[in-house]
């Protein structure tokens with residue numbers, strides 16, 4: 300039986316383990332964190348990711364956490380629409396997206412794996428192209444090592460040396476909030492160098508995020524964020540006021556420069572370890588799920604890892620570039636640039652917006 304060690308038990312690593320187990324491989328996932336943390340945030344899964352989850356056998360379990368009807372679009376600070384998404388056509392053409400708590404998604408993926416596949420509390424120090432993995436509990440060997448250990452991957456070093464993540468120039472706060480009134484809108488609000496997003500979760504809570512331009516590692520508190528968004532339209536100040544400072548996530552936003560390969564010897568990189576991208580398209584996790592399915596499909600073929608690289612690298616890197624461009628536009632801060640941007644958005648028809656999404660959302664395995 301072929302063997303694999305997956306380094307990292309996040310969305311990408313767990314999905315890769317599921318894909319490989321489905322192909323009859325014996326798999327161990329090594330995850331450094333002892334337990335999945337329930338704090339923090341939701342994740343939007345678009346139709347491409349839901350098709351990947353279908354291929355992994357858990358699409359319907361995830362869809363059960365989707366919202367039946369929401370409106371969507373982008374507003375300005377005062378709440379006036381800059382663009383509205385044609386949700387009916389989006390659902391008919393591509394399938395409805397799902398916003399789900401990350402911990403719930405990981406639960407679903409992990410529950411689909413056989414008992415004992417995921418070993419938590421094990422930190423990997425190094426991997427080598429001959430399939431050895433040095434970790435806090437010893438050394439393991441396998442036919443395949445999957446580097447799914449995130450943007451600061453240690454496995455990546457064996458594939459392409461040290462590659463430093465690039466700071467995007469903005470920072471993000473995320474929270475999951477109990478709000479008294481129901482929210483039925485999945486949208487963003489764009490201001491000058493600041494952005495706020497919100498989406499209802501199926502359990503009635505609201506996932507929201509605040510993004511603003513800032514120097515790398517700038518200190519800040521939830522109260523500071525509240526001040527930055529004071530005066531923005533309802534329910535933004537109410538959401539920030541209701542956030543629990545102990546349960547918010549704060550991350551500076553980075554991406555990776557385009558790698559020249561995702562594979563070397565017995566190693567394949569996947570998810571953020573391979574192509575960490577800015578979150579502006581909500582596609583980092585979705586791309587990790589696509590990677591997992593294609594890796595599972597490729598390993599049975601001759602030159603399987605070369606095939607994986609050929610099928611995944613151009614697409615993931617194209618989406619990463621697009622996501623970075625959208626971030627540049629969304630974070631514009633000078634009044635003239637913002638006025639031009641907002642006018643262009645008001646004039647762009649919803650059909651053009653959907654056409655632009657097609658290359659990302661139309662993916663099938």
Ligand SMILES: Cc1cc2nc3c(=O)[nH]c(=O)nc-3n(C[C@H](O)[C@H](O)[C@H](O)COP(=O)(O)OP(=O)(O)OC[C@H]3O[C@@H](n4cnc5c(N)ncnc54)[C@H](O)[C@@H]3O)c2cc1C
Nearest residue numbers: 307309310311331343423448449570571578581583584585
């Ligand atoms: C603000 C923000 C919003 C986002 N929103 C979305 C969204 O709406 N939709 C979407 O699709 N994506 C979104 N993303 C991107 C998404 O979160 C990532 O692309 C996705 O989590 C990547 O999954 P991964 O498994 O590759 O990496 P990670 O989630 O980083 O998981 C890596 C795992 O490896 C473990 N690990 C790391 N190093 C080691 C080691 N040395 N030994 C053992 N284990 C190790 C970590 O503990 C972790 O569990 C967002 C990102 C951010 C920052």
